[in-house]
Amino acid sequence: MPEGDTIFRTARNLGRALVGKPVTAFRSTFPWLVRFNDDTPIAGQTVDKVEARGKWLLVHFSGGGILASHLLMNGSWHIYRRGEPWQLAHIHMRIVIENDEYQAVGFRVPVAEMHTVQSLARNRRIPRPETDVLNPVFNAAAALERLMARGGDAIADALLDQSVVAGVGNVFKSEICFVNGLNPFRAVASLTRDEAAAMIATAQRLLRANVLEDWGDTIVTYRGQQRRTTHASDPGESLWVYGRPGEPCRRCGEPIRRRIQGLDARVTFWCPQCQPMPDGSDVDGSQ
Ligand SMILES: [Zn+2]
Numbered sequence: 001m002p003e004g005d006t007i008f009r010t011a012r013n014l015g016r017a018l019v020g021k022p023v024t025a026f027r028s029t030f031p032w033l034v035r036f037n038d039d040t041p042i043a044g045q046t047v048d049k050v051e052a053r054g055k056w057l058l059v060h061f062s063g064g065g066i067l068a069s070h071l072l073m074n075g076s077w078h079i080y081r082r083g084e085p086w087q088l089a090h091i092h093m094r095i096v097i098e099n100d101e102y103q104a105v106g107f108r109v110p111v112a113e114m115h116t117v118q119s120l121a122r123n124r125r126i127p128r129p130e131t132d133v134l135n136p137v138f139n140a141a142a143a144l145e146r147l148m149a150r151g152g153d154a155i156a157d158a159l160l161d162q163s164v165v166a167g168v169g170n171v172f173k174s175e176i177c178f179v180n181g182l183n184p185f186r187a188v189a190s191l192t193r194d195e196a197a198a199m200i201a202t203a204q205r206l207l208r209a210n211v212l213e214d215w216g217d218t219i220v221t222y223r224g225q226q227r228r229t230t231h232a233s234d235p236g237e238s239l240w241v242y243g244r245p246g247e248p249c250r251r252c253g254e255p256i257r258r259r260i261q262g263l264d265a266r267v268t269f270w271c272p273q274c275q276p277m278p279d280g281s282d283v284d285g286s287q
Pocket of ligand 1: 250252253254273274275
C-alpha cells in the first residue's frame with residue numbers, strides 16, 4: 001500500500017500538471033462522478049489545488065467540488081502529455097482529468113468520492129490537514145496527545161492508526177520504531193512523553209526526507225556510507241529493518257526479526273538487541 005510520502009509525491013506531480021489550468025475534459029467509470037459531472041460540468045473549471053491527506057489524494061475544482069481518491073493497494077495516478085500512450089490498459093482507467101497540455105489518469109482507483117468543503121469537514125475517514133505528518137500545518141503536540149491516549153495499544157499499531165498520525169504506513173512503522181530504539185510491541189502506556197514525542201518527530205523527519213525532489217520512488221531511511229540506493233530492486237537495501245528478516249542489524253549485527261502484529265495482521269520488523277522489551281512493557285504488561 002502506498003504510504004504518505006508516495007501520495008504526497010503524487011499530489012505534487014498532479015498539482016504541477018493541473019493547478020491553475022482550465023480543465024478541458026473529465027471522464028470517469030464511477031457512476032456518481034459521471035452524474036456529478038453531468039450536473040456540474042468540470043470542464044471549464046480550473047483545478048485550484050491538489051493535496052495529500054494521509055493516504056487520500058484531493059483535487060479541488062474551482063466550482064467547489066473536491067475529488068477525493070484513495071489508492072489502496074493497486075490504484076495509481078499517471079500524468080501524460082497529450083497524445084502520449086498510456087502505460088496501462090484502458091480497461092483500468094477510472095478517472096481522467098484533461099487540460100490543454102496534460103492528461104491525469106487514475107488507474108484502478110478503488111475509492112473515489114466527490115465532496116464539498118462542508119462534506120469534507122464532516123468526513124471522518126479523510127484526515128484533517130493538521131494530522132498529516134507531511135502537511136505544513138501538522139500539529140505535533142496534538143498528535144502526541146492522540147498517541148498517548150492509545151495507552152493500551154502496541155506502539156507499532158498506534159503508529160499505523162491514521163487517526164493518530166496520518167501518512168505512516170507499514171514500512172515507516174518499523175523504521176520509526178528502530179530509529180528510536182523502541183520495541184514495536186511495547187504498549188504506548190510504557191513510553192515516557194519524551195519517547196512518544198521523539199517517535200512523532202521521527203515520523204515527520206523520515207517522511208519529509210522521502211519527499212525531497214531527488215529521492216525517487218523508493219523509501220529511504222538508511223543511507224549507509226552516503227550510499228544512494230534510489231532504485232534498488234530489493235526494498236530492504238535502503239532501509240534499517242523493514243524487509244530484512246534474518247539479515248544482520250546495521251547497528252549491532254544481530255539478525256533482524258519479523259512477526260505478524262495487530263488485528264490487521266501487518267508484518268513488523270525489529271532488532272531484538274537494539275529494540276529490547278523492558279520488563280512489563282508489552283501490551284499485556286506480562287513480559
Ligand atoms: Zn541491532
